[in-house]
Amino acid sequence: MRIAIDAMGGDHAPKLIVQGALEAAQQWPDTELLLVGDTAAIEPLIGGNKPSNLTIHHADEVILPDDEPVRAVRRKKGASMVVAGQLVRDGQADAMLSAGNTGALMTTGLLVVGRLDGIERPALAPMLPTMDDIGVLALDLGANMDAKPEHLLQYAIMGSIYRNKVHGLEKPRVGLLNVGTEAKKGNELTKAAYDLLEQAPIHFIGNVEARDLLNRSCDVLICDGFAGNVMLKAMEGTAGTLFTFLKQEFGDSLMTKLAAAIMMPRLRKLKGKMDYKEHGSAPLLGLTGLVMKCHGSSDAVAVKNAVRQARTAVAARLTESIAAEISGK
Amino acid sequence: MRIAIDAMGGDHAPKLIVQGALEAAQQWPDTELLLVGDTAAIEPLIGGNKPSNLTIHHADEVILPDDEPVRAVRRKKGASMVVAGQLVRDGQADAMLSAGNTGALMTTGLLVVGRLDGIERPALAPMLPTMDDIGVLALDLGANMDAKPEHLLQYAIMGSIYRNKVHGLEKPRVGLLNVGTEAKKGNELTKAAYDLLEQAPIHFIGNVEARDLLNRSCDVLICDGFAGNVMLKAMEGTAGTLFTFLKQEFGDSLMTKLAAAIMMPRLRKLKGKMDYKEHGSAPLLGLTGLVMKCHGSSDAVAVKNAVRQARTAVAARLTESIAAEISGK
Numbered sequence: 001m002r003i004a005i006d007a008m009g010g011d012h013a014p015k016l017i018v019q020g021a022l023e024a025a026q027q028w029p030d031t032e033l034l035l036v037g038d039t040a041a042i043e044p045l046i047g048g049n050k051p052s053n054l055t056i057h058h059a060d061e062v063i064l065p066d067d068e069p070v071r072a073v074r075r076k077k078g079a080s081m082v083v084a085g086q087l088v089r090d091g092q093a094d095a096m097l098s099a100g101n102t103g104a105l106m107t108t109g110l111l112v113v114g115r116l117d118g119i120e121r122p123a124l125a126p127m128l129p130t131m132d133d134i135g136v137l138a139l140d141l142g143a144n145m146d147a148k149p150e151h152l153l154q155y156a157i158m159g160s161i162y163r164n165k166v167h168g169l170e171k172p173r174v175g176l177l178n179v180g181t182e183a184k185k186g187n188e189l190t191k192a193a194y195d196l197l198e199q200a201p202i203h204f205i206g207n208v209e210a211r212d213l214l215n216r217s218c219d220v221l222i223c224d225g226f227a228g229n230v231m232l233k234a235m236e237g238t239a240g241t242l243f244t245f246l247k248q249e250f251g252d253s254l255m256t257k258l259a260a261a262i263m264m265p266r267l268r269k270l271k272g273k274m275d276y277k278e279h280g281s282a283p284l285l286g287l288t289g290l291v292m293k294c295h296g297s298s299d300a301v302a303v304k305n306a307v308r309q310a311r312t313a314v315a316a317r318l319t320e321s322i323a324a325e326i327s328g329k
Numbered sequence: 330m331r332i333a334i335d336a337m338g339g340d341h342a343p344k345l346i347v348q349g350a351l352e353a354a355q356q357w358p359d360t361e362l363l364l365v366g367d368t369a370a371i372e373p374l375i376g377g378n379k380p381s382n383l384t385i386h387h388a389d390e391v392i393l394p395d396d397e398p399v400r401a402v403r404r405k406k407g408a409s410m411v412v413a414g415q416l417v418r419d420g421q422a423d424a425m426l427s428a429g430n431t432g433a434l435m436t437t438g439l440l441v442v443g444r445l446d447g448i449e450r451p452a453l454a455p456m457l458p459t460m461d462d463i464g465v466l467a468l469d470l471g472a473n474m475d476a477k478p479e480h481l482l483q484y485a486i487m488g489s490i491y492r493n494k495v496h497g498l499e500k501p502r503v504g505l506l507n508v509g510t511e512a513k514k515g516n517e518l519t520k521a522a523y524d525l526l527e528q529a530p531i532h533f534i535g536n537v538e539a540r541d542l543l544n545r546s547c548d549v550l551i552c553d554g555f556a557g558n559v560m561l562k563a564m565e566g567t568a569g570t571l572f573t574f575l576k577q578e579f580g581d582s583l584m585t586k587l588a589a590a591i592m593m594p595r596l597r598k599l600k601g602k603m604d605y606k607e608h609g610s611a612p613l614l615g616l617t618g619l620v621m622k623c624h625g626s627s628d629a630v631a632v633k634n635a636v637r638q639a640r641t642a643v644a645a646r647l648t649e650s651i652a653a654e655i656s657g658k
Contacts, residue, residue: 131570145508145516179474179558187474187555210559211566226516229508230539230556234563237540241460242571242599249595256595259588266578266585270571 001030001314003307004084004093007037008062009100011297014038017099018045020303025051027304031311034093037080038062059083062100065296069103073111081105085112088289095290095310097281099298105291106143106284113287116319118326121151122286124225124293125159128232129274130216137163137172138221138228143284147224149192152176153200158285158322159220160202165316166283166309175208175218177227182207189224197222201325210234239274243267281306283313290319330359330643332636333422336366337391337409338429340626343367346428347374349632354380356633360640363422366391366409388412391429394625398432402440410434414441417618424619424639426610428627435472438613438620445648447655450480451615453554453622454488457561458603459545466492466501467550467557472613476553478521481505482529487614487651488549489531494645495612495638504537504547506556511536518553526551530654539563568603572596610635612642619648 005021007014014037025033032053035042039058046054059080063072073082081100085108087093096113098105102124109122123140130136139155140147147155156174163172176194178186183194185207197204208217210231223231246267250260281302284291290313294306313319334350336343343366354362361382364371368387375383388409392401402411410429414437416422425442427434431453438451452469459465468484469476476484485503492501505523507515512523514536526533537546539560552560575596579589610631613620619642623635642648 131574142508177559179471179555179562187553190555209566210563211569213563214566214570224516226508226519227556227559230506231559231563233508234539234542234560235567237538237543238564238567238603239571240540241543242568242603245460245599249592249599252595255591259591262584262588263578263592266581270574270578274567274571 001311002032002034002093003310003314004034004036004057004087004096005303005307006081006084006096006098006100007035007042008059008080009098010294011099012299013099014041015045016299017303018042020298020300020307021054022046022051023300024304024307025054028307028311029053031307033307034084034087036084036087057083057087063104065101067101067104069101069107072101072104073107081108082112085109085291088113088291093289094314095292097292097294097303097306097310099294099296099303102142102293105293109284109287109291113289113291116286116288116323116326119154119286119322121147121154122284123155123158124282124284125162126282127280128213128221131214131273132216133273134216136213136216136218136221138223138232139285140223140225141228141232141282142225145225147189149189149196152189152193152222152224153196154286154326156197156200156202156204156220156222157325159222161321161325162283162285162313162318163219165318165321166313169219171203172219173205174202174220174222175205177210177221177223177231178207179209180207181209193222243271281309283309285322288319290314330640331361331363331422332639332643333363333365333386333413333416333425334632334636335410335413335425335427335429336364336371337388338427339623340428341628342428343370344374345628346632347371349627349629349636350383351375351380352629353633353636354383357636357640358382360636362636363413363416365413365416386412386416392433394430396430396433398430398436401430401433402436410437411441414438414620417442417620422618423643424621426621426623426632426635426639428623428625428632431471431622434620434622435613438616442616442618442620445615445617445652445655448483448615450476450483451613452484452487453611453613454491455611455622456609457542457550460543460602461545462602463545465542465545465547465550467552467561468614469552469554470557470561470611471554474554476518478518478525481518481522481551481553482525483615483655485526485529485531485533485549485551486654488551490650490654491612491614491642491647492548494647494650495642498548500532501548502534503531503549503551504534506539506550506552506560507536508538509536510538522551564603572600610638612638614651617648619643
């Protein structure tokens with residue numbers, strides 16, 4: 001199995017990306033890792049101990065965080081992210097991962113790697129945090145702002161397969177993000193999608209509300225990219241604001257500082273739970289090969305974890321399973 | 330000025346509704362209050378001290394919390410809520426308020442009171458909590474799940490006029506709920522609405538994200554009912570889950586109980602801040618008369634506060650101002 005890694009994308013690229021790739025190469029000798037990027041920058045980071053299953057695939061250019069996604073992918077054909085996508089498209093890699101510009105990565109998926117036959121919209125599917133630390137796979141979370149009912153149906157099928165193949169859930173519970181749990185609730189999109197999801201070869205449990213998500217009311221959350229993003233930012237904003245308030249109150253007097261000393265380890269644990277950035281990389285589902293989006297702040301551990309996820313997905317033939325299920329419709 | 334009060338709607342009806350009406354009648358002798366509901370139930374609650382500016386307007390029926398809204402309003406023509414709406418429609422009252430079934434109240438607004446000429450969709454506009462306790466008026470929050478760009482434009486105009494007339498804000502800052510602050514962000518709806526809002530006679534400050542709302546990043550938040558509801562429930566759910574977690578952790582040991590004793594008053598303050606139910610009644614804007622939705626759990630103080638808001642709005646000629654601005658387009 002071969003996995004291409006964009007060595008140049010992310011806040012800590014190339015240093016920590018290369019370090020993560022080195023650790024992954026050592027841990028999984030059966031997996032070939034292709035580090036895509038500037039050879040001159042990567043080689044010194046590897047040093048004299050290059051594992052035999054790690055190779056550098058030179059790429060001249062880099063897509064920057066502020067680059068306009070579509071233009072960057074079209075014009076910078078030699079960018080590390082685009083070249084990694086080409087490796088997947090050409091069958092030279094089974095999967096690619098990048099911590100670079102999210103929009104550009106979605107564009108690379110769409111324009112370079114390409115959609116699976118029958119998939120109308122690939123979807124970005126991060127794990128949302130839950131209090132029990134298990135998480136909910138949510139899609140689409142930002143690849144497409146607008147969705148049709150048929151797109152939500154495909155998201156549900158892809159998300160179910162992912163959680164089954166990669167996380168081992170036998171019968172993932174699929175919920176539709178809505179404003180109430182009753183079947184007739186919602187807008188035109190969710191009402192039409194509800195009917196489609198009821199007929200689909202998935203374990204559909206009906207509408208779910210954003211307020212129950214942290215208690216893991218489903219395993220796969222289906223939403224359009226706009227509503228999903230609004231939800232995620234509302235959750236982040238509320239948690240962030242409450243932590244800021246608590247910090248202020250804890251620092252207020254000698255007594256509150258005492259309380260802070262007692263409670264701080266527990267609050268840190270809570271903060272960790274709520275931080276969706278800590279919940280690993282997100283697959284971009286519906287493409288002819290696996291594309292994984294790592295968070296921009298990914299360090300070596302995050303890169304290694306993303307390789308682990310990609311390995312599991314490739315070994316479980318995720319892409320082939322999605323293709324078979326979708327073309328069967 | 331005359332204000333009709335649905336005496337039979339809400340968790341604490343008729344007792345605390347009547348009590349709130351009595352207190353309001355005493356406080357504002359210039360305002361005539363019409364208590365609409367079952368005379369036999371209301372009279373004993375008033376007792377022998379009926380203020381001269383309070384009258385009972387008998388209504389036989391009651392709309393129940395679980396009634397299907399449209400059917401209930403169509404069939405129960407003698408229900409207290411519907412009769413209060415008729416009083417507004419017929420010019421016998423300038424405003425009405427109810428703590429009853431929200432869906433039925435919106436239906437009463439639409440079918441009994443009626444839309445203002447030129448208004449396509451009336452909007453429900455509650456105040457969302459902010460950390461500084463001032464709040465953000467958000468609309469639409471549930472009257473219509475789907476919206477067109479022109480509806481969002483009308484929401485913005487109505488919300489601006491409300492905050493100006495009722496809350497005295499000279500130049501309310503209007504923000505469009507979106508997934509990023511840049512002008513080109515969002516779905517088809519928000520992109521089209523953005524262009525309309527830029528041309529409107531309001532102080533449009535652009536897109537706002539759900540994560541900044543608690544810090545009062547705008548005075549009027551514009552959203553479709555679906556996205557707004559998802560946002561609100563995500564905020565409520567996150568706050569509720571965090572409070573539950575804190576409660577558990579604080580009860581964990583002798584030391585954490587000590588910390589709890591120190592911090593509890595501050596946490597209660599925070600919980601109060603986050604509870605949108607405590608932020609008063611919500612106008613249903615765009616009708617030929619003012620309709621106010623009080624929370625189902627309203628007590629006498631909440632009813633009195635709703636009368637206060639209604640008085641201010643009627644005195645400031647809110648409905649006439651909205652009509653003039655909309656018909657001017």
